[in-house]
Amino acid sequence: MQKLFGRPEALADVPTHYCPGCTHGIIHRLIAEVIDELGVRERAIGISPVGCAVLAYEYFNCDFVEASHGRAPAVATGIKRALPNAVVFSYQGDGDLASIGAGEIVHAASRGEKITVIFVNNAIYGMTGGQMAPTTLPGQKTTTSPKGRDPEVAGHPIRVCELLSSLSGVAYIARVSVTSPANVAKAKRALKKAFETQLEGKGFSLVEFLSTCPTNWGMTPAEALKWVDDKMAVYYPLGEYTKVPEVG
Amino acid sequence: MAEKVLMKGNEAVAEAAIMAGCRCFFGYPITPQNEIPEYMARRMPEVGGVFLQAESEVAGSNMVYGAACAGARVMTTSSSPGISLMQEAISYMAGAELPCVIVNIVRGGPGLGGIQGAQSDYFQATKGGGHGDYHLLVLAPCTVQELVNLTMEAFDLADMYRNPVMILGDAILGQMMEPVEMPEPRPTADLPAKTWATTGACGRPKNVITSLFLDPAKLEKHNLRLAEKYRRMAAEQVRYATYMTEDADVVLVAYGTTARIARAALERARERGLRVGLFRPISLWPFPYEALAAATAGAAHVLVVEMSLGQMIEDVRLACGEIKPVHFYGRTGGMSPSPREIMDEIVKIVEKGA
Numbered sequence: 001m002q003k004l005f006g007r008p009e010a011l012a013d014v015p016t017h018y019c020p021g022c023t024h025g026i027i028h029r030l031i032a033e034v035i036d037e038l039g040v041r042e043r044a045i046g047i048s049p050v051g052c053a054v055l056a057y058e059y060f061n062c063d064f065v066e067a068s069h070g071r072a073p074a075v076a077t078g079i080k081r082a083l084p085n086a087v088v089f090s091y092q093g094d095g096d097l098a099s100i101g102a103g104e105i106v107h108a109a110s111r112g113e114k115i116t117v118i119f120v121n122n123a124i125y126g127m128t129g130g131q132m133a134p135t136t137l138p139g140q141k142t143t144t145s146p147k148g149r150d151p152e153v154a155g156h157p158i159r160v161c162e163l164l165s166s167l168s169g170v171a172y173i174a175r176v177s178v179t180s181p182a183n184v185a186k187a188k189r190a191l192k193k194a195f196e197t198q199l200e201g202k203g204f205s206l207v208e209f210l211s212t213c214p215t216n217w218g219m220t221p222a223e224a225l226k227w228v229d230d231k232m233a234v235y236y237p238l239g240e241y242t243k244v245p246e247v248g
Numbered sequence: 249m250a251e252k253v254l255m256k257g258n259e260a261v262a263e264a265a266i267m268a269g270c271r272c273f274f275g276y277p278i279t280p281q282n283e284i285p286e287y288m289a290r291r292m293p294e295v296g297g298v299f300l301q302a303e304s305e306v307a308g309s310n311m312v313y314g315a316a317c318a319g320a321r322v323m324t325t326s327s328s329p330g331i332s333l334m335q336e337a338i339s340y341m342a343g344a345e346l347p348c349v350i351v352n353i354v355r356g357g358p359g360l361g362g363i364q365g366a367q368s369d370y371f372q373a374t375k376g377g378g379h380g381d382y383h384l385l386v387l388a389p390c391t392v393q394e395l396v397n398l399t400m401e402a403f404d405l406a407d408m409y410r411n412p413v414m415i416l417g418d419a420i421l422g423q424m425m426e427p428v429e430m431p432e433p434r435p436t437a438d439l440p441a442k443t444w445a446t447t448g449a450c451g452r453p454k455n456v457i458t459s460l461f462l463d464p465a466k467l468e469k470h471n472l473r474l475a476e477k478y479r480r481m482a483a484e485q486v487r488y489a490t491y492m493t494e495d496a497d498v499v500l501v502a503y504g505t506t507a508r509i510a511r512a513a514l515e516r517a518r519e520r521g522l523r524v525g526l527f528r529p530i531s532l533w534p535f536p537y538e539a540l541a542a543a544t545a546g547a548a549h550v551l552v553v554e555m556s557l558g559q560m561i562e563d564v565r566l567a568c569g570e571i572k573p574v575h576f577y578g579r580t581g582g583m584s585p586s587p588r589e590i591m592d593e594i595v596k597i598v599e600k601g602a
Contacts, residue, residue, distance in 0.1 A: 042450035045318075051395070063446035064460035065317045068340050071310035073304070078314020079446070081285035081298045082272050086448055103311070186455070211441045 010041045014062045019126075021214035022223025024052060026057055026178045027120060027187075031089070034192045035062065037085035038199065040087040047072040047081055049101075051093035052126040070101025071084070073108035076115040087198060089116040095125050098134040098158045112203035113171025116194045118162060122211040124230060130216030134158045137235055142216070157235060161208050165241040171203030171243040179211040179225045179232060190240070210236055250425040257392045257417065260428050261351055262291065264399040265323045266433040270349070271297035272322040274311035276330060277302055279363045280419040281353035305330040305362035308319070309337035316346035317457045319445030321403050322346075325351035327419070328369050329360060338412055339378030344458030344472075344564035345444075347406035349399065350384075351415040352501040356582035364582025365419035365505060370559035373416050374533040381479045385413040385485060386532040388503040392426035392463075398530075400434050407439045409481055416532060418506045418555065420584065423518050442458065450561040486539065495542040496525030498594055500555040501540065501564050503529045511552050513590035515589070524594055540567040549597050551575045555584055573601075 007013060017023045036042050037151045041062050044158035048056035050069035057064030067075040072090035080088045097105050097119050108115065124142055125131040131144040139148040149157075161175045169188045172194050176187035189210065194205035210223035219227060255263070262284045265273070265318070273288040285301060292299035303309030308324055315322040327335065331352045341348060351375065356366040375388045385405055389395040394415060402413040446455045461467035490513060492501055498517075502510040507528040517524040527543045529536050544550050551569060552561040559577050565574050577593040579585045 043448045044448050045448060047314075054460060057458060061449070061454055063449050064458075065314070065446050066344075066455045066456075066460055068336055071307065071313075073309035074307040074316070075314035076299070077307075078272070078274065078311035078316075079318045080314075081300060081311070082315040082318035082320040082322070083447060096574050103303055104307050107307065123410070123509065215448070 008036045010035040010044065010061050010122075012059050014058060014194070016059055017055060018052065019215045021212060021224055023178050023209070023211045024120065026072065026184060027118065027209050028056070030188045030191055031186070032060065032196055033119060034188065037192070038195055040183070040199070044089065045083070047075050047079070047088070047090040049090070049092040049096040051096050053091050054127065055092060055098075056091050060210045070096050070099070071097065071104055072099065073104040073113070073115070073117065076129055077108055077111070077113050080113060080115050082183065087195065088120060089195070091118045091213040093122070093126070094119075094121045094133045094135040096122065097159050106167070107165045109204045110167040110169045112171065114198050114201055115204060115205070116198045118191070119208040120211045121160070121208055121236065122213040123157075124213050124216050126213050126216055137231060159236060160239040161206070164206060169204050170206070170242065172197040172205040174210040174212065175236060175238050175241065177228055177238060179228050200238060208236070210238070252429050253506065254425050255392060255428050256283055256423065256425050257395055258353065258398050258422040261289045261325070261415070261417075262287035262400050263430065264396040265297055265349065265403070265429055265489035266291055266297070266319065266402040268400040270321045270323050271295065271401060272315040272320040273297070273299050273324065274302050274308040274315070274322070275324050276302050278330045280326045280355055281327050281351070283326050283422070284351070287503070295531060297307065302414050303334035306336065309334035312348050313337050313341055313346060316341060316348045317446045319447055322352065327353045327355045328357050328366070329478065331369065331372070338384070339380050340459055341381065341412045342378070342382035342384065343380060344457050345410040346457070346469060347410050348412050349402045349406055349415065350412055351399070351417065352459045354418040356503060356580065362582040363419060365421070365481065366557065366580065366582055366585060367418060367506060367550050367555040368557070368580060369572060370554070371558060373414055374535070382474065383481070383533055384542050385409070385411060385481060386416050386528060387413065387487070388416045390507045390528065392421070392424065393428045397431065400431060405464060405485065407442075409477060411477070411481070416504065416602030417558050418505050419582075427450050429447050431490040442530040444461065449450070482534035485531055486534050486536045488536040488539050489528045489530060490543050491526040491528070493527060493547070495523050495563065496547050497523045498549045498551055498597060499525045499527055499547045500553060500590070501527045501560070502553050503560065505531060506553050506555055509527060509585055509587055512587040513553055513594065515572060516587060517594050522594060522598060527562070535563045535567070537563070537567040540564065544568045544572065547572065548601055549573055549575060550556050551597060553585055553590055554578045556580055
């Protein structure tokens with residue numbers, strides 16, 4: 001009998017700790033599928049962040065390193081420079097990448113490090129219980145913005161793809177979501193392109209996933225997916241952001 | 249035998265790392281150790297190695313973490329304020345048992361402090377620095393030659409124990425020029441294969457490097473296993489030198505640059521008929537408690553000399569403070585004690601004690 005659907009080899013056969021309706025699971029699976037399809041599992045080295053995906057090393061069937069909060073791009077740089085033939089990817093949340101690790105991501109991108117960054121933006125700190133993130137939307141209620149984020153006080157949310165796309169070391173950047181089968185298919189194409197960018201030695205690649213946090217948003221999984229489409233994708237438009245202007 | 253060459257301490261430490269097989273260097277400029285990254289920027293490409301100037305000491309030390317995960321011989325160097333920024337990665341590397349060499353060319357503190365030589369990072373180096381129950385091997389050379397020898401050995405020790413090793417120098421040692429003889433290239437020691445490194449799970453189960461243990465029972469077990477390793481390091485790596493302690497009434501205790509100044513004071517004292525000896529700890533962690541107790545057993549007084557307001561003196565007191573008076577003389581903020589000042593202290597102690 002022909003097997004039509006199965007677990008990717010790069011995905012470990014273990015239950016995850018993610019909440020119901022959280023899209024980390026879909027994103028993990030897409031990464032594993034792409035790693036399998038490109039045949040690079042035995043060269044792959046992942047870096048997990050501090051945040052909800054801290055235990056990602058349990059869920060992938062490839063070598064993995066756990067980094068300190070925000071430093072995954074620096075750790076990835078050290079690995080990739082020591083092992084240029086490795087396929088190095090970091091998996092980071094919004095607090096990890098856009099807040100405490102803002103310096104590391106900008107410089108890894110500007111150096112054109114040949115790594116792939118998977119950036120999971122759910123507009124909130126999930127692991128610590130729902131505090132405001134650098135990507136929390138204006139007006140969005142969190143435990144540390146109980147009346148809704150006021151940009152006058154708490155500043156404005158950061159659009160990471162737009163910010164990084166101005167850097168010359170960037171070879172591929174895209175923002176995707178996984179709110180529908182069509183979006184999942186698009187997300188996988190972007191992810192594959194990002195890994196191919198690394199394999200071709202072109203430079204830095206990043207895919208931002210707009211993700212859900214039903215638990216800390218106080219929504220059902222279905223409501224959360226709708227909120228991504230209706231609210232997040234308005235502030236954070238989906239698409240490719242790669243066109244780097246070549247100056248000089 | 250290799251030819252002796254005149255080298256600045258900072259350049260010698262860089263070349264020693266290359267000779268030890270170090271092929272990855274990450275760092276950030278800070279005075280008084282800039283000759284090290286500058287030397288590495290020139291030299292690493294010649295030997296097919298990696299030199300990268302990081303955007304900060306925070307990032308640079310995490311690049312060290314990454315390269316160590318990949319199984320590379322890796323080093324970073326900095327000076328006091330920069331070493332403070334590296335404490336996060338140092339704690340993670342100790343927790344994840346990653347070998348690397350960190351050189352601290354100490355300058356005066358606290359805060360931005362100054363750029364002259366100091367020994368005020370002793371506590372940070374030997375008593376933790378970062379969070380958690382951990383230890384670094386801390387080695388304190390007092391000549392450029394010893395800086396070379398200990399740096400080369402540090403790479404083997406790091407691999408042997410899977411632990412970060414710190415070379416604690418100071419601005420004087422980093423900036424001074426002395427004749428040195430480069431030892432043979434390393435590694436020469438019989439070191440275990442790095443089967444734990446994350447190099448890609450090719451033909452083996454996946455490797456994971458982490459310091460996260462959410463189950464407290466497992467974290468305690470991990471800490472107890474580390475403690476066992478630290479006990480082994482403490483038993484095997486005690487290093488010190490003694491000079492004329494056998495008949496000494498006053499034993500000076502000093503490390504690094506200060507030990508050289510103390511020795512000059514000792515020579516003057518001996519000329520005046522005062523029986524003075526010198527005990528020089530070379531490993532600051534593990535501290536040579538027992539050897540110090542033995543070396544001071546026949547002395548009436550112990551005088552600790554440091555370029556700080558008194559940090560190593562706490563370990564000296566642990567070694568022999570219960571049985572004899574432990575005196576202190578220190579200069580701080582980048583000032584160094586002169587042989588005359590130390591001599592005056594010796595005379596004061598002897599006269600008071602007599």
